[in-house]
Amino acid sequence: MSAFALHRQTHELYWFERRAFLETAGYRLRPKFNPEYIPNAGWWALREYEAVHFKSSIMDAHRIVDNKPVMFKTVRSSVHPDEVEIALMFSSPPLAANPRNHCIPILDVLQDPEDAQKQILVMPRFIEFSVPKFDTVGEVVDCFRQIFEGIEFMHENFVAHRDCCYFNIVQDPTLLFPVGYHPIHTWQDPEARNRANHITRTECWPRYYLIDFGLSKKYDPADGPPLEDIILAGDKSPPEHKTLFACNPFPTDIYFLGNLLKEDFLYPPEDSKKARFPHSIRPSLRFLEPLVKEMTLPDPSMRPTIGEVRRRFDELCSGLSEWQLRRPGQRHSFGPLQLIRQLTRTLLRVHPLPRRTLVLSDSGSLELSKTMRDFYTQTQLEKINNGSLPNDLDA
Template sequence: MLEFNPRDIYWLEHRSFLEASGYRLRPKFNPEYILNPNPAARREDWATHTRHTIMDAHRISDGQPVMLKAVSTRIHPHEVEIARLFSSPPLSEDPKNHCIPIFDVLTDPDDTDKQIIVMPRLLRFDRPMFETVGEVVDCFRQIFEGIEFMHQNFVAHRDCWGPNLAQDPSLLFPDGFHPIYISQDPQNQHKARHISRTECWPRFFLLDFGLSRRYDPANGPPLERVIYGGDRSPPEQHKRPAICNPFPTDIYVLGNLLKNDFVYSRRLGKKSVILPSLRFLEPLVEAMTRPDPATRPTIGEVIDQLDVLCNDLSSWHLRRPGRKYAFNLRLFFQQIMRTLKRVPPLPQKASQGHRPALSESIRMFYTEMRLPMTTATIDDCELHEK
């Protein structure tokens, strides 16, 4: 008999409900499943997600791979609401919307506090490794565009670090991949075949709205108590009072990701040094990670600055190594062939038109911290700090 990992128990108990709702779990969850003594098959039986709230499945009607996420409405009361907001017309129809689409929301029949979100099965944004500068630029153009769309609708993400950024793998992995061992094929028997991003230009998405909040600009710049996300380095989260405007924090977290995982991803001994091919992004990451939140650019200004920095880059520069490669002979010859075949180093970008300047009040909404008026307000914020 298969012994289940504790992280799988919730999903095992809800297998029948999920099947009745149109979603089938992996074969090992079926009570009639026979344990295979083959070592390779047993590795598949033991495969489990690192978070007990996440599970992979297939939609029974068409076999599409999906991901399931169990959400506690008591702990994260806004997650489903915000996910539905961006998955519903007219926002869902806007091409600038990079929030993960929601296929379905199920209510746990045994616990009304829990809702199960059904989403497409995506892949973490940085796997496989970026090959070229152009691939990095396209990725962050899309991510910045997605955060701008959220901010324009007055929603701060508040946890937009690496694990909450994803890409559509349907073109990148033409034959699919294993939901847990992503370097393996869906059957976990062979290495998964993938092509480069330059050959398919995947779409990138923003995930996990558990800490996200929507604000009313009529109330002025939001005054929000600090809730720590995955990146706990923003300076404003370590000051007293423990309150901040979450919009500049989104800018910092994205800038810190671009800085540490890309621009300074090359190492010399124990020291991180700048990757020469991404040196042109240094002014942008410095602006996005300024210690004073009020001096950071808005996300629209980030996009404008990125465009300016990229405008003078040659096609050959855009084909240079995009992450940790110092020099890679295979990549070098591959880029020569792409140059000869005139494969573009960046996808054609739709014209964004002129981005209107923000009014003074709206810019303050995105950048300033409205100071509390009373000591009681400060004490209340600090009382609820995590």
């Protein structure tokens, strides 16, 4: 066996050792995790055998009772003490039933049989939110309306995500990929032999979810604005992470979302390299530029709350015509097939946005009191001077 394959087995050794336990719990790993499995000859079989997740803490499987695709994630309580509690809070009544809740549902929590500090979260198998590329502005609008709604719901329950970046937003691919996709080579079919067939979001309007609560934390407004020492997450560009020792995590959530819109939608790096003018803004999404600027202001206390973001976003989008909503989503211009698709939808009167009613929260539709607005926006720098941080900054 090749050196790469040996490295792969080391990377996945934990899951090989837990195969029998997981089957007893009702979950089946891929065939290669059976110790008696012998890979077939040929390039395709070897490629499948060597396919590995980028993190050893995650693994794909199927639920035995109904063959439902699921994902596992191991959580060590000594490293992420709040992750399981927060994940279960949003997956339990009454929060789980709220349509504005976009936290990934937890199907099961398994206790590792050999490690008292480790638990295994069982979740639906979702795919990253930007696969395939967004076809139209309407698809981008629906996506971020859901994301803002989800973060607003978390903030209303006094939970800051603290890592709501590109990698921690996913979508339900059930309808988008009718015949499925490979759990690791997600751009390919389940057998990893051909490209994964998919339809457009306008044909199925997927639901988006927030994942990974390893850095998330719940706060009590009675304690005043929260103050957390800086932890570098997926997006390492927030100004406060470079100029402060500690900050209020709620405004940083706002920055993460604004920077996601800026870097991956308004000023996409792969498209700007091909553009006539470097770093040119995507014309079809220019209407979001004022909101993005507000969300990424250098001073965290000057950024809007997530309720204000959501209201401002709805105002900007409500004035868009059907023609504007049908413009390119993640491209500067349509190719011939995309153009024909949009013309056909126009003739068939296919609406460029889902017709479901947007559910607004009471707190999102009302102005916050000064005390609550300070809770979500202000940084109590005097706590730094008084040495009353929740953690040791020198650690």
